[in-house]
Amino acid sequence: MALADAGLQPENLDLILFGAAVGRQPIPATAPLIKDLLGIRKEQVPAYDINATCLSALVAMDLANLHIGAGRAKHVLVVSSEISSRALPWDDDPATAGLFGDGAGALVLGPSVEPDRMRIRDFAMETWAEGYDFCTLGAGGTRFDLKTDRLAFEQNCMFRMDGHSLFRLSRKRLPHFIQRLLERSGWTVDDIDVVVPHQASPLALQHMIRRCGFHSDRVVNTIRDTGNLVAASLPITLHTAREDGRVQPGSKILMIGTSAGVSVAGMTLVG
CATH class of the missing domain: 3.40.47.10 (Thiolase/Chalcone synthase)
Structure with a gap:
């Protein structure tokens, strides 16, 4: 497709x-x-x-x-x-x-x-390594040895997340990161026509809107229909914005999200 x-x-x-x-x-x-x-x-x-x-x-x-x-x-x-x-x-x-x-x-x-195609304007990424253990899927790499510690391997086959710690770290750092990215692009928050965020959780999405000053009607919200789709979240949310007619020629678009590690990244595009 x-x-x-x-x-x-x-x-x-x-x-x-x-x-x-x-x-x-x-x-x-x-x-x-x-x-x-x-x-x-x-x-x-x-x-x-x-x-x-x-x-x-x-x-x-x-x-x-x-x-x-x-x-x-x-x-x-x-x-x-x-x-x-x-x-x-x-x-x-x-x-x-x-x-x-x-x-x-x-x-x-x-x-x-x-x-008639979207164009990338700028990209930025930061890593806040103090949050390394906030989201983990420990087994499957070299950390846990199936032969010598099968129990630890099996216990770490499930995803684990410290949502509260992740939320506190993102709440503190994300607004300033977005401000720096927009300044690099020569934009302000009010200039953004479409915000395409990673759909981490309903709470995280609403907090980002309030904390960063985005107009709520410009933020694409898909999490209630799809859930958090991890890495597939951002491309699917961008596709939804296109299908809904929210991306028009000349639209100023911000893609933004956080990830385990903890990292934050954003990309500005022009529709």
């Missing part, structure tokens, strides 16, 4: 990026499988994964933009897919488990030569 919307065929792609918190498996990356399923046999089309948890798709968009700007690629496919339901802590933390959903999104980036 994304390729059709861009008027392209798989063979027109120069790079494939899969951006998600949890891919199909640790090794190999998921992007080569997507390339294979698309039937692309050209070896010069690299395919690899980007993991910035909830911000993976947005970071992949920035990386795609850098590749295009450097002349290394003309058309880049970004795919994000999350199946959160595989690792939700329903037994001991249903309040957290109930926030999440499953979903997938894809988009194509290319040279900004068509007037």
Whole structure:
């Protein structure tokens, strides 16, 4: 659907990026499988994964933009897919488990030569590493050894989140980050026509609107229908804004979100 919307065929792609918190498996990356399923046999089309948890798709968009700007690629496919339901802590933390959903999104980036296409203006990202343990899915990497400590491995196969600590850290840092990003773009809060936020939770969304001074009718809210789709959240919310007719030629768009780690990232675009 994304390729059709861009008027392209798989063979027109120069790079494939899969951006998600949890891919199909640790090794190999998921992007080569997507390339294979698309039937692309050209070896010069690299395919690899980007993991910035909830911000993976947005970071992949920035990386795609850098590749295009450097002349290394003309058309880049970004795919994000999350199946959160595989690792939700329903037994001991249903309040957290109930926030999440499953979903997938894809988009194509290319040279900004068509007037009816969105254009990236700026991107920024910060990491607040003191929140490293606020959101975790511990098993599946090198931290827990299935052979020597099977119990610890199994106990850490479920997602864990300290929502209160994450909320406090984001509440303190996010408004200033957004202000700096908008200043770099030469915009103010009142200039923004469409805010496309990561759908972390209903509470987080409402707090961001109040704390950052956004007009609530300009913020795209999908969480009550989809839940938190992790990395797929931002591309799906952007797609919803387009489908609803909220993105018009010349619209000033802000994509913004936080992720485990803890990181925050934002991108300004012009419709």
